[in-house]
Amino acid sequence: MHCSHPEPMAQAPARLEGLVVASHGRHCVVESAGGERRICHPRGKKSQAVVGDRVLWQPAAPGQGRGHGDEGTIEKVLERRNLLYRQDEVRTKSFAANLDQVLILIAAEPVFSESQLARALIAAEAARITPLIALNKSDLVEPFARAWERLWPYRHMGGEQDTQHHYRVLPLSLSESGAVDRDMLMHLLAGKTTLVLGPSGAGKSTLVNLLVPGASAQTGEISQALNSGRHTTTTTTLYWIDPQRTTALIDSPGFQEFGLRHLAPTDLARYMPDIAAHAEGCRFYNCTHLHEPGCAVQAQVRDEQDAQAISPQRYRIYGELFAELSESPY
Ligand SMILES: Nc1nc2c(ncn2[C@@H]2O[C@H](COP(=O)(O)OP(=O)(O)OP(=O)(O)O)[C@@H](O)[C@H]2O)c(=O)[nH]1
Ligand SMILES: [Mg+2]
Ligand SMILES: [Zn+2]
Structure with a gap:
């Protein structure tokens, strides 16, 4: 039964700080300081928490959970350092908050949309989050060569004496999981929270599985993603790469449209x-x-x-x- 009466102050349980590590529409998964994860529901409509948010939450009083026994309530979303989102005519869609960088993952196949890539880069710049670009599936030799060529402007723009470029563009072959790719990626990600963003079928969840022991994020066949327009990943989830929880990778559902209506x-x-x-x-x-x-x-x-x-x-x-x-x- 839902109780609408405010609890007396003396009985109010302490509010704990936590990190939102997954969001499923209305409810979220919140990780406590000790590392336990539990489902939390927002109190009221105001606290729309997104993955990466720091929140104050309260464990549900005994008998008040909705049946899973380990639930809680998000009381407050703490101030964000940044928020990456897109906005089309009708709605705003938040990707994640408090990011150190965003890895825009595209692939030789399915052929990427340069317009969507440009939009994702603009959104990252506007939110002051460092973007990295990675082109996956270098094992698909010819489509990869064409895609790499299309990225020429991104690989060179802002070049000064051929050394420093504005964007870093990495070639990858994630399904072959070469040790070189793995070490190079670990080096780029270490100590940071990185959102992996990109179209469906690019290999975002494959990347998570490569770097996160035991993540077992579901991955999908290319043909399925292409033909049915279905996304294999449907929720945004934060994974820790290291047991010390200093390096995080956030898997997200593939995007098709990237509205920038929030920009002038x-x-x-x-x-x-x-x-x-x-x-x-x-x-x-x-x-x-x-x-x-x-x-x-x-x-x-x-x-x-x-x-x-x-x-x-x-x-x-x-x-x-x-x-x-x-x-x-x-
Ligand atoms: N040939 C090739 N296939 C790859 C590579 N990396 C991933 N794939 C395949 O690409 C397909 C899509 O990979 P996912 O990791 O599910 O893609 P995703 O970006 O998470 O897709 P959504 O969850 O739908 O957004 C899977 O069949 C992978 O096995 C690669 O380096 N080369
Ligand atoms: Mg996925
Ligand atoms: Zn001009």
């Missing part, structure tokens, strides 16, 4: 490093880089493998996003 069109250029690199040189301080004379961005759009160039695809994506974000939401 005039802020887009700031979040696209290849465009930002030239925007200072425009004649008008409020240049939209779409049609103005003396635009230093438009002057750099060319189909050349030059780290200073802006690829025609990137410029097209910028224009499409600018138009999309300029539409009235009503």
Whole structure:
């Protein structure tokens, strides 16, 4: 039975701090300081917790759980360091909070959408979370070579003397689980909380299984993901790579659409490093880089493998996003 009367102060159990490690719609799994995990329900509608959130929670009083015996209530979501989310016309979808980095995982197959990749990168930049890009399935030689080529601008943008690039792009072959990949990944992830984000079938859960002993995250055949449009992973879950719980990997369901309605069109250029690199040189301080004379961005759009160039695809994506974000939401 649900009790709506406030409990007397003297009997109120202590509020404990915990970490949200999974979210299933309304309820969450909260990990206590000691490492035990239990299902918690939010108190009221306000506390919409997401994976990575630090929360204050209370164990359910004996007999008040909903049958599993180990339940609790989320009383408060503590202040977030950051929150990665997407927003389309109708709804906002939070991915995770308090992240150190986001690993955008795409693959040779299924062929990735450059527009979705660009959107995920923009969302990460806007949330001030460091993005990494990884291209998986290098064992599929020809599709991999084509995908790697398509990533040329991402591998080189912001290049200074050919050494420092804005984005790090890693080639991977996760199902072959080469020791090299594993060591390199461990090095990049150590001590951090990393959200693995990407389209369905890219290998996000395969990555989790490779690095997390005993994770047994479900993985799906490519054909299934492609043909049925089904996602193998349906909830976001945080896994610890090490027993000391210092390095975390967050598996997430594949995304198809990545709305950026929370951003202003005039802020887009700031979040696209290849465009930002030239925007200072425009004649008008409020240049939209779409049609103005003396635009230093438009002057750099060319189909050349030059780290200073802006690829025609990137410029097209910028224009499409600018138009999309300029539409009235009503
Ligand atoms: N050829 C090849 N296949 C791979 C590789 N890595 C993963 N796969 C396969 O790709 C398929 C999809 O992998 P998952 O890990 O389930 O993909 P996911 O990104 O978690 O997909 P969702 O959960 O639907 O978002 C599985 O059949 C994997 O075995 C790889 O390096 N090479
Ligand atoms: Mg998965
Ligand atoms: Zn301009």
